[in-house]
Each structure stands twice: as structure tokens, then as C-alpha cells.
Amino acid sequence: MAKVLMKGNEALGAAAIQAGCKYFFGYPITPQSELPEFMSRELPKVGGMFVQAESEVAAINMIYGAAGTGARVLTSSSSVGVALKQEGISYIAGAELPAVIINISRGGPGLGGIQPSQADYFMSTRGGGNGDYRHPVYAPATVQEAVDLTMEAFNVADYYRTPVIVLGDGMIGQMMEPVEFKEPKKRDLPAKDWATTGTEGNRKPNIVNSLFLDPQALEDHNWKLDRKYKEIEENETLYEMYKMEDAEIVMVSYGTTSRIVKNAIEALRAEGIKAGLIRPITLWPYPTKAFSEIPATAKALLSVEMSTGQMIDDVKIANEGRLPVHFYGRTGGMVPTPDAIIAKAKEILGGAK
Structure with missing residues (x-):
């Protein structure tokens, strides 16, 4: 396939669509606004749906709900917007749902500025929300790598039932480079028999939840998550x-x-x-x-x-x-x-x- 010159934000959106993403929920914020704009234009062409939420908090909870149906879903934001999403990311990790979150980061703390920064490292790698959880974080250095890693992120999210973050910055989002849309490495992905797709009277209802009132049950769940994170450490380090x-x-x-x-x-x-x-x-x-x-x-x-x-x-x-x-x-x-x-x-x- 021939290479095509694309702005980073738009290339990220195109990579997500090629990876099978059908639903995007987000909110505009510089320097990633071209990404949701691209998705709003291109998703309907492939039978998908773009929703501009009323806030970042609303967007990540829409991701939570849509991920629960087994769909490939994406949200994107920049730094302060991703900070607002942290509670929802913790919920998604606790409920073991696959989702991809793109952060085209900017300077901070607070509203900061719109120039590129890597000051979201702690928030991204330490689990910015509450509780015992981790999630993979990819850090592309080029627009091509951003495309490749975004497509890989959807497979990793599905394979491990986990949120995955692609962490770029304003330079990645705004620069233009030639990219080629290659197929990601093949994975034998598990069936999504946990998804809330309607029972049609053929099975018991699936429940998506991260609430465990029995502390022993919650501890058992946390150790289950921990075993998954150790598997990710063993197999997904790049x-x-x-x-x-x-x-x-x-x-x-x-x-x-x-x-x-x-x-x-x-x-x-x-x-x-x-x-x-x-x-x-x-x-x-x-x-x-x-x-x-x-x-x-x-x-x-x-x-x-x-x-x-x-x-x-x-x-x-x-x-x-x-x-x-x-x-x-x-x-x-x-x-x-x-x-x-x-x-x-x-x-x-x-x-x-």
C-alpha cells in the first residue's frame, strides 16, 4: 500500500477506523481537536457513529457503556481532558472492558498551555483513577508509529479486556508525515461472551459492574486483575x-x-x-x-x-x-x-x- 501524507491527529483517526472502531465519544480540546473532527466526518461513511459529548466526564462514561456491548470504541482528549476521564477509566479497568484512549498531551498543570509536553507520564503510567489497576500505555515517536500502535492498541484491549492509552503530544498530533496503513500482527482474540448484547432468551443476562460489596470478593477480583497485568508485562513490553x-x-x-x-x-x-x-x-x-x-x-x-x-x-x-x-x-x-x-x-x- 502506498504511503499517504497525513496530519498526526487525522492519521490516528484513520488507524482507529481501519482497526474496526465504530464509535467515538469525545470533546474538542487543543491540540487534538482535528481527531474528533476527522471521526465526525469519516465514521458515518463506515456505518459508525460520532458523538460529541457535553463534557469529558460524559464522554468516558459513554465509552464505558458502549464498550460493555463489545464494540470497538475510542475517545481522545488532551491532558486536562484526560484527567477528567480518570474516574471512568478506573471503572472500565475494574469492569474489564476493552477501550482505547488517545491523549495528545499539552503543558500543565491546570489548563497550562497548548504546546507539547510529556508531563502526563505519572497520570498515564500510575493509573490516574482510584484503586489497584494498571493499563498498557503506548508512546509513539512518529506518526507512522502512532498509526501502528493505535491499531495494535485495539487488539491488546480486546485480548486482555482492558483500557489502553496511546500517549502522544502536540507535536505528534500536529505534524504531517507520510504513513502506510499496515495490518497489525494477528492475534487469536477471545470471544466476547461477556458483552451486553441482549439474551434473546438463550442465556442469562450479562452484567457489567465494578462494584463488590463483599471485601473478599473484591480482593479476589483485584488479584485476578493483578495476574492479568503480570501477563501483560510478560508479553507486551516494547x-x-x-x-x-x-x-x-x-x-x-x-x-x-x-x-x-x-x-x-x-x-x-x-x-x-x-x-x-x-x-x-x-x-x-x-x-x-x-x-x-x-x-x-x-x-x-x-x-x-x-x-x-x-x-x-x-x-x-x-x-x-x-x-x-x-x-x-x-x-x-x-x-x-x-x-x-x-x-x-x-x-x-x-x-x-
């Missing part, structure tokens, strides 16, 4: 190792920031400084295994983020104290530059023992 075979300094970065880091790595290597990159593609499950593959040449780790340092906790956990961990970040919608990353790497190596 990461990229870039020029790591002889790296002296290992940078850790994800999403669009990792593209800037790669430019810095090329420039450093041109000067004879051997730099490499660990790029988490899944932010949860976090690719801790990648850190056990760091070569003996490495002297330090540098976490580079568009935040004040939210991923660095996971870097330290994965590193297990083997190497010193450093940080460089910009926040509030400011984007790191290759020159600043290069300067930080040289500063670290200059002080390395």
Missing part, C-alpha cells in the same frame, strides 16, 4: 535500543523527545563521544529488561524528558543502582534542543570517574 553496542553515555527518552535525542547522539558520535539510547515504546509495562542489556562501556544514564523529571523514577528502578542517573528536561511546552542535550552529556562525561 522498546528500542539505538546505537547501544558501545555506548559510554546511555540516554533514556520516549516519544517525540527521543527523535531530538537521536539527533544529539549523531552529533556526539561525530565528535567521538559514544552515546546510545534506550527508548521505551510501552511506558507501562516499562522495559526494565532493556537496562540489563546496557554494555559494560556505559558510565552514566541521562533521562531526557519534556517534564520536570517524571520518568526518572522508572529509570532508577530499572537501573537498580548500577550506574549514576542524570536528568535533563524542559517543561511547560518548551522543547529540548539537541545542543542542550549535547552540552549535558559532555558535562556528565567530563565529571565521570
Whole structure:
């Protein structure tokens, strides 16, 4: 299939439709508004339905209801809007329903600004709602990867009966790049015999619920969820190792920031400084295994983020104290530059023992 030039937000919508999404419930907010606009135009062409809810809270509860029927459903928002959806995401996780949530994140806290940011890392990877739950989080670095991971997200959501977040930022949403709509890897998906599709007198009614008044029943349910999350950790962790075979300094970065880091790595290597990159593609499950593959040449780790340092906790956990961990970040919608990353790497190596 030939590649087509598309804006990131529209490419995400097209990927969702190709993955079989028929229902979108959302609310406009910059910098993701082109995505619901695209879905409002394109979903009716494939027999689907677009609903602009009265609020983000309403949208995620519509997702909860539609997911309960077994349909492939999508909502999207940006940062503060996704924050409003957290209670509903917790409900969806507790009820074990499949759904995909796209966050084209912006600066914060509060209303913040409309420029790109990675300050939703905590909210995305720690479960922003209440209770014991996790969900997969994909962090695409290109529009092509955003397309591929969105299609994969629907399969993962169905396979594990879980909400899945695709976490981009304003750059991913607004940039235009050539994309190819490839088929995701095949999965043997389970039957949706849990769905509320009407009994026709042939079975007992299915009940979608996350309320357990008996504490023992709730504990049993939580341990069941925990076993599922361990299975996801075992099977769904994704990461990229870039020029790591002889790296002296290992940078850790994800999403669009990792593209800037790669430019810095090329420039450093041109000067004879051997730099490499660990790029988490899944932010949860976090690719801790990648850190056990760091070569003996490495002297330090540098976490580079568009935040004040939210991923660095996971870097330290994965590193297990083997190497010193450093940080460089910009926040509030400011984007790191290759020159600043290069300067930080040289500063670290200059002080390395």
C-alpha cells in the first residue's frame, strides 16, 4: 500500500477506523481537536457513529457503556481532558472492558498551555483513577508509529479486556508525515461472551459492574486483575535500543523527545563521544529488561524528558543502582534542543570517574 501524507491527529483517526472502531465519544480540546473532527466526518461513511459529548466526564462514561456491548470504541482528549476521564477509566479497568484512549498531551498543570509536553507520564503510567489497576500505555515517536500502535492498541484491549492509552503530544498530533496503513500482527482474540448484547432468551443476562460489596470478593477480583497485568508485562513490553553496542553515555527518552535525542547522539558520535539510547515504546509495562542489556562501556544514564523529571523514577528502578542517573528536561511546552542535550552529556562525561 502506498504511503499517504497525513496530519498526526487525522492519521490516528484513520488507524482507529481501519482497526474496526465504530464509535467515538469525545470533546474538542487543543491540540487534538482535528481527531474528533476527522471521526465526525469519516465514521458515518463506515456505518459508525460520532458523538460529541457535553463534557469529558460524559464522554468516558459513554465509552464505558458502549464498550460493555463489545464494540470497538475510542475517545481522545488532551491532558486536562484526560484527567477528567480518570474516574471512568478506573471503572472500565475494574469492569474489564476493552477501550482505547488517545491523549495528545499539552503543558500543565491546570489548563497550562497548548504546546507539547510529556508531563502526563505519572497520570498515564500510575493509573490516574482510584484503586489497584494498571493499563498498557503506548508512546509513539512518529506518526507512522502512532498509526501502528493505535491499531495494535485495539487488539491488546480486546485480548486482555482492558483500557489502553496511546500517549502522544502536540507535536505528534500536529505534524504531517507520510504513513502506510499496515495490518497489525494477528492475534487469536477471545470471544466476547461477556458483552451486553441482549439474551434473546438463550442465556442469562450479562452484567457489567465494578462494584463488590463483599471485601473478599473484591480482593479476589483485584488479584485476578493483578495476574492479568503480570501477563501483560510478560508479553507486551516494547522498546528500542539505538546505537547501544558501545555506548559510554546511555540516554533514556520516549516519544517525540527521543527523535531530538537521536539527533544529539549523531552529533556526539561525530565528535567521538559514544552515546546510545534506550527508548521505551510501552511506558507501562516499562522495559526494565532493556537496562540489563546496557554494555559494560556505559558510565552514566541521562533521562531526557519534556517534564520536570517524571520518568526518572522508572529509570532508577530499572537501573537498580548500577550506574549514576542524570536528568535533563524542559517543561511547560518548551522543547529540548539537541545542543542542550549535547552540552549535558559532555558535562556528565567530563565529571565521570
